[in-house]
Each structure stands twice: as structure tokens, then as C-alpha cells.
Amino acid sequence: RRRGVKRPPLASQLHLRPRSPPPSMRAARTTPTHPSSSAPARAPRAPRRRRAGVQTRAASKSAIIYWDVDNVRPQDRCEGLWCARIAAIGAKYASRERISIRAYANESTIARHGLRERLERANVCVVETNSATDSADERLISDVYALARDEPDPSMWTVIVVSRDERLARGLKLARDRGVHTVACGDFLSSASRPQFASARNRDGESGLTPSYLTALSAVAANGTLHKKSKLASTAHETLIWDPRRLFPVSKLELETHDVVFAADEFFGVPVLAPGQCVATWTRGAIAPWAP
Numbered sequence: 317r318r319r320g321v322k323r324p325p326l327a328s329q330l331h332l333r334p335r336s337p338p339p340s341m342r343a344a345r346t347t348p349t350h351p352s353s354s355a356p357a358r359a360p361r362a363p364r365r366r367r368a369g370v371q372t373r374a375a376s377k378s379a380i381i382y383w384d385v386d387n388v389r390p391q392d393r394c395e396g397l398w399c400a401r402i403a404a405i406g407a408k409y410a411s412r413e414r415i416s417i418r419a420y421a422n423e424s425t426i427a428r429h430g431l432r433e434r435l436e437r438a439n440v441c442v443v444e445t446n447s448a449t450d451s452a453d454e455r456l457i458s459d460v461y462a463l464a465r466d467e468p469d470p471s472m473w474t475v476i477v478v479s480r481d482e483r484l485a486r487g488l489k490l491a492r493d494r495g496v497h498t499v500a501c502g503d504f505l506s507s508a509s510r511p512q513f514a515s516a517r518n519r520d521g522e523s524g525l526t527p528s529y530l531t532a533l534s535a536v537a538a539n540g541t542l543h544k545k546s547k548l549a550s551t552a553h554e555t556l557i558w559d560p561r562r563l564f565p566v567s568k569l570e571l572e573t574h575d576v577v578f579a580a581d582e583f584f585g586v587p588v589l590a591p592g593q594c595v596a597t598w599t600r601g602a603i604a605p606w607a608p
Contacts, residue, residue, distance in 0.1 A: 333586050333588050400567075
């Protein structure tokens, strides 16, 4: 190891806890010995009725997520968690049954660690291209424009591009000009050289959206030229910041998707902290914490 060069922190690695016993064993342990001592069960609440013909904006719109896996690649065994977290971005713009994810990658990327199988188990449509330079990017741009061109009402769609590749700005501009709502999500602030951002991002023992982390993000984002220099960020209606390294708590919904992807690996353990999450919305010179 070279003198003066620190090893990358372990904070960006998946954190696990041992799996609990199967549901049948848990039920046997929690069943009370005397049924009369158990608390009475609460009656389920009746669902709230919605007037006929009334729908929310998110429920009536559709969202499609174009994920550039060559550019935003999940760590090994984090594929299911990332699929759930990327789907959560779309849930801000459409109901979950109206969200679809398309993952684009060349043949060498998609063949690593069984990535295709893991993404498909998470209900992600995998689009594989050949190994030619920028082949996945060109296919993604073509599909974005085809959606905007062929849909009778483009304003009812939201296109979310998960990437930091500036070449994809062309596809977002074509969709935006046709009336599609466009969103860019990527690690746009990683190139900033401010030391407070690097230290807050990689600090051991911290996870999630802590005040120091958000302060560091705001300090970097205060430079309005960063947003302007990024063609992808400045082209979209909205820009979201994705942090692929910082650890974030694993939610119940994310764990369900993880278990679907790794159903046969019961011995592996339950993830409790995992890297990769949408952390903030970014406008020129301002950061707001992401609230899915």
C-alpha cells in the first residue's frame, strides 16, 4: 500500500444481521399459553371511499424509469434493494401499478454475478445491447423518444433517467419537447472537490440523512455552476441526487424485494444497512432532502 493513501472505508459495504427463525417457529414461540390472556384483536379499518371519477394526479399518471446500469451499477447482492429504491422514486410520480423499470447494459456488464437474473426477479425489464461503444446509451435515448412520440397524451407520463451520463440529455430534451415530464437522477455531486462533502459522505459509523451529511450536500450544491454545467441535470424538469456509497437503513418493502431476488440464500443474513439511495432534490444552488 502506498504511503499516505488511505484505504476506502467499510461504510459503503452491505451490513447484515442473522436471519430470524422461519415463520412457523416464530408463531410457535409467540403463541400465548392461555388464550384468555391475549389482547383482543382490533377490527380492521374500513378503506376510505373515493368519489366516483375522482383520482389523484399520481394515480392517473404513469412513470417509466430508464436505468443506465453501465453508469449506475449496484454492488453485488444489493441488486434487489436498489430495484426497490429506484422504484420508490417513481412512486412520487405515479401509483406503483403504473411504474415500470427498464435496465440498460451491454453484454459484458449484464453477465457479471448473474446480474440479469437478479434484476428480472425484481420485475425489471433488462435491455441488453452489444459491446459497441455507447450502444446502451443510444438504445436508451431511442426508447425515450419512441415513448414521447407514440403516446397520444405525453403529458400523462413521467420519464426518469437514472444515470450521470451527459449524453442522455439528448433523450430527455426530445421527451421534454413533446410534453413528457422529465426527471434526472444521478451522482451529480461526486465530482465536487470540497473536502467537507467527501468527509461527511464517507464518515464511518454514520448512515442515512444526518444533519452533517445534508449540510455537506448543501455546501457543494451552493455552487450554482455545477447544475448549469451538467447538461443532463439542467435539461430535466427535476434533478435528484443519488448517492451510491453512503449507507441507508433497509425498509420493509426493500427487504421484501431483496428476499424475492435471493430467495434461495436464506443463510446469507438479513440486510439492515445498504449503500445506494436517492438523497435529495437539486435545483440550481439549493438542496432539499428527498422524501419518497
